[in-house]
Amino acid sequence: MTTNRRWSSGIFSTEDWWAVWIGLTIFAASLVSLAGVDLVGWMARPRAWEWTDVAGALAWSKFFAPAGAEYAGWHALASFFTTYAVFTALFAFGARFMGLDVRRFVLGFTALFLVTWAAWVAGNELHLTMVDATVNGRNRYRDAGLSWGLQLGEGAPYLLALIAGLAIGNFAKGFAARLAEAARPEWYIKTAIVFLGVNLGSQTMEASGFAVELIITGAAATFVAYLFFWPIVYALARRAFGFKRDVAAVLASGISVCGVSAAIATAGAIRAKPIVPVTVSMIVVIFAMIELIVLPGLYTAVAPDQPIVNGAALGMTVKTDGADAAAGALLDELMIARNLQLTGQEWQEGWILSASLLTKIWIDVFIGVWAFVLAIVWIRKVEKRDGAVSVGPMEIWFRFPKFVLGYFVAWLVFFGIAAAWPALVPALDEGTAVVQSPMRTMLFMMTFVAMGTTTDFSKLKGMGKIALLYGLALVIVIAPIAYAVAWLFHRGITPPLVAP
Amino acid sequence: MTAVKLVLEFERERWRARGDGVDVAHRELRGLEALIEASVAGERHVEVELAFDMASLPRWLHQYHAHYCNYTLHVPPRGVRA
Numbered sequence: 206m207t208t209n210r211r212w213s214s215g216i217f218s219t220e221d222w223w224a225v226w227i228g229l230t231i232f233a234a235s236l237v238s239l240a241g242v243d244l245v246g247w248m249a250r251p252r253a254w255e256w257t258d259v260a261g262a263l264a265w266s267k268f269f270a271p272a273g274a275e276y277a278g279w280h281a282l283a284s285f286f287t288t289y290a291v292f293t294a295l296f297a298f299g300a301r302f303m304g305l306d307v308r309r310f311v312l313g314f315t316a317l318f319l320v321t322w323a324a325w326v327a328g329n330e331l332h333l334t335m336v337d338a339t340v341n342g343r344n345r346y347r348d349a350g351l352s353w354g355l356q357l358g359e360g361a362p363y364l365l366a367l368i369a370g371l372a373i374g375n376f377a378k379g380f381a382a383r384l385a386e387a388a389r390p391e392w393y394i395k396t397a398i399v400f401l402g403v404n405l406g407s408q409t410m411e412a413s414g415f416a417v418e419l420i421i422t423g424a425a426a427t428f429v430a431y432l433f434f435w436p437i438v439y440a441l442a443r444r445a446f447g448f449k450r451d452v453a454a455v456l457a458s459g460i461s462v463c464g465v466s467a468a469i470a471t472a473g474a475i476r477a478k479p480i481v482p483v484t485v486s487m488i489v490v491i492f493a494m495i496e497l498i499v500l501p502g503l504y505t506a507v508a509p510d511q512p513i514v515n516g517a518a519l520g521m522t523v524k525t526d527g528a529d530a531a532a533g534a535l536l537d538e539l540m541i542a543r544n545l546q547l548t549g550q551e552w553q554e555g556w557i558l559s560a561s562l563l564t565k566i567w568i569d570v571f572i573g574v575w576a577f578v579l580a581i582v583w584i585r586k587v588e589k590r591d592g593a594v595s596v597g598p599m600e601i602w603f604r605f606p607k608f609v610l611g612y613f614v615a616w617l618v619f620f621g622i623a624a625a626w627p628a629l630v631p632a633l634d635e636g637t638a639v640v641q642s643p644m645r646t647m648l649f650m651m652t653f654v655a656m657g658t659t660t661d662f663s664k665l666k667g668m669g670k671i672a673l674l675y676g677l678a679l680v681i682v683i684a685p686i687a688y689a690v691a692w693l694f695h696r697g698i699t700p701p702l703v704a705p
Numbered sequence: 706m707t708a709v710k711l712v713l714e715f716e717r718e719r720w721r722a723r724g725d726g727v728d729v730a731h732r733e734l735r736g737l738e739a740l741i742e743a744s745v746a747g748e749r750h751v752e753v754e755l756a757f758d759m760a761s762l763p764r765w766l767h768q769y770h771a772h773y774c775n776y777t778l779h780v781p782p783r784g785v786r787a
Contacts, residue, residue: 208712208756209772219771391768465769469762473774476734479715479762486766525769580774594738596776603772659765 209603220392223299225611228399232615238636246273249284250643255331268326272639313387321650324369328362338545341705358542363535366650370657381658390527390655395608397648402615403637404555410623422694423563426521429690430568434461438678446674451477459485460678463568464524470572470604474580492675493528494660501536509543513695516557520564521687527652533561534649556700573604709753715761742780753778
């Protein structure tokens, strides 16, 4: 039985909280670098490679190596297996507390880990990643002697992970079912988002005005989601499609606010039968995947000079945290590569992703308040049962996305240390860089694979009316308004350039 | 005023509330609430705190949102009921 009666309910039994515990544990380990001890440098990091070079003399160290300088003497495989052992142990520990079948979880996690790493290593082949551009007088594409290349930048591994996951989810359904216990994209992405708090901390140090602007405009986007999208989609569902009030409300939240989370929160608030959010959630997950596949490439092609507009628009358009963060990461890499191609200038990584994510996080944060207000409106105006039924303000806390606490704790701790003791910044950067780059990226990659394995497009069959509403709302309401609002706030803003 | 704490579940197309000596089920929530009222109503006002059991939702959904709904049903004393 899993009920929420106390403020601490679920603190050791939900993915949301375990994203905080795992994320902050690793972040805390990285902070030991302040004392001169590297506790996270064992993490394996893929290396760029070129197939003719590898075919000539195969060696594991050509594919990956330890991320920390203190671990440079380690064999590549020792680094890889340590990475596997540490992350498997941490997530299995969480799975045990959540009451999952630990054996099935570890087997599934192992398979996801291996698929992730296969895609990550393969995606670092130079013909996929290297961009033909001259930066500071140097063209690494020419230096590498490449005659052709897809020039996808660091987006290549993400695309391969997504393809691998979708192939399993749609063409190897038996295998996908075996992975189900560990295929938890929201858990992996929420842990990665806690790591991203460090990124926001370092961005705040580097360009505080820009970071604060991202935070404020992200908050403004929240009003767009709740005050524009929701009523329009609700009216569309009621008047054009004839859905009942409860179904229309759950659909409006799922389609226009923050996906599955909003659908469940809204359904709970209006006390709809659980079958309603379950059905809506199934379609939200599939459409979120379609948005993830289409939008990053589309925005990169249509507006390659509007990185922050594209990122923020993505944050308002793509539903579910996993799909939004994954789409933001993919957009970040594709935009950087495209801009490099077009201008020879290299934007810093992470700013476009932050624009996407901060917008989404604000929307997430207010879902509890929204559901609380909706519950009161429903009782008083729709059911007209004021006095017979009531809901308490603790509902807001129960619905608050707890991983956001981890994100802000990581941000404030990083920023606090850097601001109070500037001399410690190099040591701080050294330890947390590993959390940022290979660790966070690996969890993003696992999210791509896990999302793919849980997305079965055949489930769209029989959902014609709901799917049509979703598609229409997305194309004629949400995507255009989101883009217009993002344009209003962010047009012409670009990330800082990588230092020469 | 008396407080009763019940667990709210949804199973096999019906709502069910149980705890504190109550165990009732109905296809509709309003019907369930009427059964609860009949079970707990007495001389004093009763506040029935219903906490939804998340186990009623598929496990894969929990990663997205770990709460459905809690609410309080206010049951007036027998003589005061409409």
